[in-house]
Amino acid sequence: MSNISAAIPPVRWGILATGKIAALFAADLALVEDAELAAVGSRSIESARRFADTHSSGARAYGSYAELAADPDVDVVYVATPHGRHVEDVMTCFEAGKAVLCEKALTLNADDGSTLIEEARHRGVFFAEAMWMRCNPNIRKIQDMVAAGSCGTVGQVRAELGFVAKPDIARLWDPELGASSLLDVGIYPLTFTNLILGEPTHIVAAGIKSDRGIDVSGGATLTYTSGAVASIAWTQMAWSDNRAAVSGDGGRIEIAPRFHETTGFSHARNWELDEFAEPVLGRGYAHEIIEVNECLRAGRTESALLPLDGTLEIMRQIDEIRLQIG
CATH class of the missing domain: 3.40.50.720 (NAD(P)-binding Rossmann-like Domain)
Known part of the structure; x- marks a missing residue:
């Protein structure tokens, strides 16, 4: 230090x-x-x-x-x-x-x-x-660019995250510890779509459960009042490509794997392609630490980057997805 x-x-x-x-x-x-x-x-x-x-x-x-x-x-x-x-x-x-x-x-x-x-x-x-993804400088830059119209009117968001979980990691398999691939990795693509599109009007989800009843792989389609559609997927059973993209009638942003801890992204508009890379401190956890420190020094009990109401909305969506998966 x-x-x-x-x-x-x-x-x-x-x-x-x-x-x-x-x-x-x-x-x-x-x-x-x-x-x-x-x-x-x-x-x-x-x-x-x-x-x-x-x-x-x-x-x-x-x-x-x-x-x-x-x-x-x-x-x-x-x-x-x-x-x-x-x-x-x-x-x-x-x-x-x-x-x-x-x-x-x-x-x-x-x-x-x-x-x-x-x-x-x-x-x-x-x-x-x-x-911590919410505090990643590149994710924040993407939010700003989309809000400023860099992709035009957004019509599609895609995001997926997955890996192969080792059988000896109890927290990923034991229901008593809250094991759930949606809670562990699916929360990232779900949060990303919310950062870009806001709260969905409808969710349709499906998935696969283990013999102990936890979800190990799944996907969902989310629709929005704007007419946009988001497609997300998550798994602890396969090596996904771990990419994300935001597409609109005026351009496209692509995030290379692993999108939730990205150190850069590309923006395509017509035939032009630009690369962006905001500096990331350490693995990226440092940025949420900095945010919490700033809140504490300012006497704030809630963070604008890590909003409690936003967290709760994601939890409600997770409840709905898990209900549909069964």
């Missing part, structure tokens, strides 16, 4: 859980100048110590999530547990008065998401879902 001015103390982060996504987040946290990893919490003190030693020279280690939440020298907690634990773990942080950035998907369903959002607003603490 770069030197921080003594006049501006860093935002002190706690990381709750020590899995792969927590490690990626911690690596990007180290790149943000006004942030520091202050503490780590795990259900195992040994795991917490290993994580703290790996990612910080002075982070405190706790052998329970409650101890981490109770640390008075932590300003905000990043909750990195599986979806099925989010309600319990976020509430633990709220009860300790902590601001929270919770890994996506926020919860297993919209009702649980609404409960957490209402609790955060009641307590007046900062809360956001860690949908």
